Amino acid sequence: MHEMSVAQNILEIVREHIPSGDEEKVRSIRLKIGVLAGIVPDSLLFCFDALKDGSPLHNATLDVEYISITSQCKQCGKTSALDYGVFFCPACSSADVVLLTGNELNLVEIELED
């Protein structure tokens, strides 16, 4: 259940960037979460809602874009999409792959009502 601490970090970052008088104007917070980031989406949404209620950020919702796993093979050089938990190059079967995406846990942007 580290989703609670992730939700706390999200709120802290928003507070750092939005003047306190404008917090009620925050409508959506855009996140990018990789499927390998170890986040259970429903838990994160639940924790975020629990924390925002009664705070000036109570109008905010999370808008999550899930990022699938892609890799680059260091043997054949190809970029490929990988299935969850399989870390082999689909083109040449080499295990020498570098993950390009899938580990993201990023706050991208905040949308405010004018």
Next chain:
Amino acid sequence: MSIVTIERKILAKNDELARQNRELFKKHKVFVFNIVSSPGAGKTSILERTLEYLNGKIKIAVIEGDVQTDFDARRIAKHNVPAVQIVTRGGCHLDASLIQEALQNIELKNTQLLIIENVGNLVCPANYDLGEELKVVVASTTEGDDKPLKYPEMFRKAGVLIVNKIDLLPYLDCNIETLKYNARQINPKLIIFETSCTTKTGVGEWCNWIIKQLPAAE
């Protein structure tokens, strides 16, 4: 509607503290590993066997993370090694700020090896860099041979796998070759040790590997 662009890692604060910890370890030439597993895989027992083998040969300190109680720190203290207990009171992982706090009670300049025992959990600790050199994941034979496939994030991020409780293999439906194959499917670079804390099998190989990782003294 107006947009404020942020483009920031959500755990950036933790990552920054972990970077500071790492710098401190480098400055004092301390080799640090973070030992993770599900509850009951044998992290503390491996630690005890490791201390028995290495204590007196090198200077060791331990940070113990537990959800509740200081039982583990008391087990470690019996080996006459400086041990600091972090009780997370429900928290499912250690983070870099908890380590920073614990470090106030450890004399790094008098330490060659710092072992951090994380909370028993194969999910949450994968996300929190503590500043360690590497993660050591423990999988015990009693948990079955499919564990790496169930927790790919942790096995992908670990540098070492210790397969523990190998003395129980004759009584279990666990194939150690399958377990190692599954782990290498997730992370081909894993260095694997096989241990039993009851018979002490494999403890020497593991400890001699640790000694080789220690930064050279000036």
